[in-house]
Amino acid sequence: MTSRALEQFLSGVEKRAFKIAQLGLRNDDDALDAVQDSMMKLVQSYASRSSDEWRPLFYRILANCIRDMQRRRTVRGRIMAWLPMRDAENEEDFDPIAAAPSMEPTPARRLELDEAMGVLETAVAELPQRQQQAFLLRNLEGLDVSETASAMGCSEGSVKTHYFRALATLRARLGEVF
Amino acid sequence: MSDPSDFEKRTQQVLEESAARLDGRTLSRLTQARHKALDQLQRPARHWWRSYVPAGAAAATAVLAVVMWSGRPNVEGAVTQNAVEDMELLADTDAPDFVDEGEDLEFYEWAAGEVES
Numbered sequence: 001m002t003s004r005a006l007e008q009f010l011s012g013v014e015k016r017a018f019k020i021a022q023l024g025l026r027n028d029d030d031a032l033d034a035v036q037d038s039m040m041k042l043v044q045s046y047a048s049r050s051s052d053e054w055r056p057l058f059y060r061i062l063a064n065c066i067r068d069m070q071r072r073r074t075v076r077g078r079i080m081a082w083l084p085m086r087d088a089e090n091e092e093d094f095d096p097i098a099a100a101p102s103m104e105p106t107p108a109r110r111l112e113l114d115e116a117m118g119v120l121e122t123a124v125a126e127l128p129q130r131q132q133q134a135f136l137l138r139n140l141e142g143l144d145v146s147e148t149a150s151a152m153g154c155s156e157g158s159v160k161t162h163y164f165r166a167l168a169t170l171r172a173r174l175g176e177v178f
Numbered sequence: 179m180s181d182p183s184d185f186e187k188r189t190q191q192v193l194e195e196s197a198a199r200l201d202g203r204t205l206s207r208l209t210q211a212r213h214k215a216l217d218q219l220q221r222p223a224r225h226w227w228r229s230y231v232p233a234g235a236a237a238a239t240a241v242l243a244v245v246m247w248s249g250r251p252n253v254e255g256a257v258t259q260n261a262v263e264d265m266e267l268l269a270d271t272d273a274p275d276f277v278d279e280g281e282d283l284e285f286y287e288w289a290a291g292e293v294e295s
Contacts, residue, residue: 003219010215014208019197032207039215047219117196120189139186140193171185178188 002047009054010039013141017062020136023125024066025073034065055143059151063133070129116178123173127166130154134162135170 014035021031038061046057124132130152137148138159148163149156171178200208 003216006219007212007216010212014212015197015200015205016194018200018204018208019193028204032204032211035208036211036214039211040218043215043218113192113195116192120192121196124193136193139190140197167186170189174189178185 005051006043006047006054009051009058010042013055013058014039016141017058019140020059021062021066023121023136024129024132025069026125030069030073034062034069037065038062055141056147056150059137059141059143060153063151063153067129119174120170120178123170127169130158131162131166131169134159135166138163 017035017038018031021034022028025031025034038058041061042054042058046054049057124135127135133152134148137143137151138145143151145156145159148159152159152162154162
């Protein structure tokens with residue numbers, strides 16, 4: 001019973017979780033690793049908890065994985081700075097158009113969506129970490145303020161502040177497109 | 179000038195569309211990750227000796243029955259030793275739950291440490 005419920009839960013969140021990790025890490029492989037690690041940890045340590053707790057717990061674990069990867073990347077970057085120049089791909093900016101998903105609707109609609117996705121994803125990826133977390137958990141994942149606070153490990157007031165600031169930044173930047 | 183709720187709806191729509199349109203390679207990797215995570219629920223017990231518990235419990239029961247009903251003093255020494263070992267294995271079944279709670283305590287200690295700035 002737990003196994004089936006867990007499978008339903010994980011299959012329901014995996015795409016959005018990947019999206020959140022992708023925007024935080026700006027790398028598809030790292031994002032996949034983060035999602036996999038988070039799934040493993042949730043099942044390992046919290047499978048026996050009430051299913052109501054899984055969502056905030058999972059996103060808390062995911063946020064920690066993303067943060068840990070970002071830190072490792074920072075350390076690695078500092079080490080690499082002392083080595084001969086190489087690996088241009090480490091310096092590459094996130095390309096939202098290249099990362100934009102494939103196929104579907106009418107060509108005109110697709111173009112419109114691709115453009116919107118591209119500019120939105122770039123803007124969200126450049127938000128400060130906490131604002132990005134609050135925005136994606138509330139807006140994409142649909143967590144309420146309380147669940148978001150649990151996932152982020154902060155107060156509900158902080159969630160509202162981070163979310164409000166993220167919205168303000170995005171509106172200022174995307175007002176013309178959206 | 180669109181109001182905040184319209185803007186939020188629009189951004190939500192775009193992000194959901196983006197999440198829904200992941201490529202095949204990514205979807206496949208996510209499915210594999212999910213299965214790998216769920217496989218942990220099917221695995222044998224983490225602690226190697228847990229696999230001996232059912233056999234140990236049956237053995238302990240049979241041994242105790244033999245001791246009580248046959249009343250053979252010269253068997254008792256060896257039987258008692260095996261019974262003690264089996265009972266230790268049975269008693270150790272509490273350990274994993276304790277370990278799980280320990281992991282939960284670590285999570286909450288960490289969560290308590292993450293104070294909003």
